[in-house]
Amino acid sequence: MPKESEGVQDLTKLYTSDTCVKYYEELMQKSLLVERCEIGGKYCEKYLVPIFKKWAEQLKKPLNFADLLCCYGNDTLAYAYGYYQKDFAETWSSDDLCYNLVKPRQFPVKTLGIDRSENALKFAKKAGIMDETEKIDFNNMTDSDKTILQQHLKCTNILYMNSMAALDDGIVEQIIEWFSQGTEPGMLMIGFIYPHDGVERMNMWKQLMLTKFDFLASVPSANRTLYEHEGQVLGPKHGIWDRTYYEMWYLTRKVDLGQK
Numbered sequence: 691m692p693k694e695s696e697g698v699q700d701l702t703k704l705y706t707s708d709t710c711v712k713y714y715e716e717l718m719q720k721s722l723l724v725e726r727c728e729i730g731g732k733y734c735e736k737y738l739v740p741i742f743k744k745w746a747e748q749l750k751k752p753l754n755f756a757d758l759l760c761c762y763g764n765d766t767l768a769y770a771y772g773y774y775q776k777d778f779a780e781t782w783s784s785d786d787l788c789y790n791l792v793k794p795r796q797f798p799v800k801t802l803g804i805d806r807s808e809n810a811l812k813f814a815k816k817a818g819i820m821d822e823t824e825k826i827d828f829n830n831m832t833d834s835d836k837t838i839l840q841q842h843l844k845c846t847n848i849l850y851m852n853s854m855a856a857l858d859d860g861i862v863e864q865i866i867e868w869f870s871q872g873t874e875p876g877m878l879m880i881g882f883i884y885p886h887d888g889v890e891r892m893n894m895w896k897q898l899m900l901t902k903f904d905f906l907a908s909v910p911s912a913n914r915t916l917y918e919h920e921g922q923v924l925g926p927k928h929g930i931w932d933r934t935y936y937e938m939w940y941l942t943r944k945v946d947l948g949q950k
């Protein structure tokens with residue numbers, strides 16, 4: 691864990707409930723995380739979905755979308771389904787409705803969610819958000835986990851990842867390397883949480899990504915609001931008292947430019 695994550699509230703309870711409802715209420719609604727889901731969803735709808743449709747047409751098959759540290763699948767809903775705040779509010783706020791999907795997928799795509807929370811993955815699969823799931827603890831991977839992850843990443847066309855503050859040094863680098871080994875068109879969509887992911891680590895990952903992928907775009911937004919004690923730790927050091935910040939980077943695999 692980077693030093694910028696010291697004093698961060700432990701939210702494990704929200705990640706391990708049977709359904710997404712507590713996660714939605716506490717993190718997405720009360721802490722405003724849902725705003726950045728809508729920013730990402732709208733950006734994707736306008737600028738990325740046309741690219742994904744073209745790739746699927748060229749490949750004559752649905753694209754493989756992998757969401758790492760996916761929890762209940764809110765980012766997959768934003769990017770693959772075009773979910774806005776109102777769509778989450780309609781279903782994710784109630785145990786009765788949370789298995790209903792109110793929008794279809796926006797392009798031909800198969801979804802895979804990877805996380806260490808068994809309950810979150812069970813929910814995402816049952817709700818139909820994820821076609822497939824893998825329970826992996828990225829900080830404690832067995833040889834078999836490594837083989838499974840490498841295989842998936844090489845076949846993935848769209849890789850979404852954030853929450854890197856939770857990951858030990860060297861893990862993000864390995865994921866970037868395995869994803870870069872794929873030979874089909876591919877987009878790396880990576881969300882940096884400032885400063886939680888670690889100020890120096892973020893810069894190092896960005897430099898690494900720029901050596902292995904083509905930069906496409908970046909989009910700024912805001913991450914969740916901070917608990918008071920978190921602000922007291924981060925404020926004096928970084929000037930961040932109320933909210934962490936979120937920076938999305940979109941990069942493409944170095945394959946034939948005609949396929950972008």
Ligand SMILES: C[S@@+](CC[C@H](N)C(=O)[O-])C[C@H]1O[C@@H](n2cnc3c(N)ncnc32)[C@H](O)[C@@H]1O
Pocket residue numbers: 705723758759760761762764765804805806807810826827828829830852853856857
């Ligand atoms: C804030 S949620 C992220 C959900 C979604 N991507 C988002 O940002 O809104 C963080 C997720 O990381 C998962 N997680 C934390 N440490 C992990 C690890 N070492 N291996 C796998 N998953 C982990 C948690 O179980 C949780 O589901």
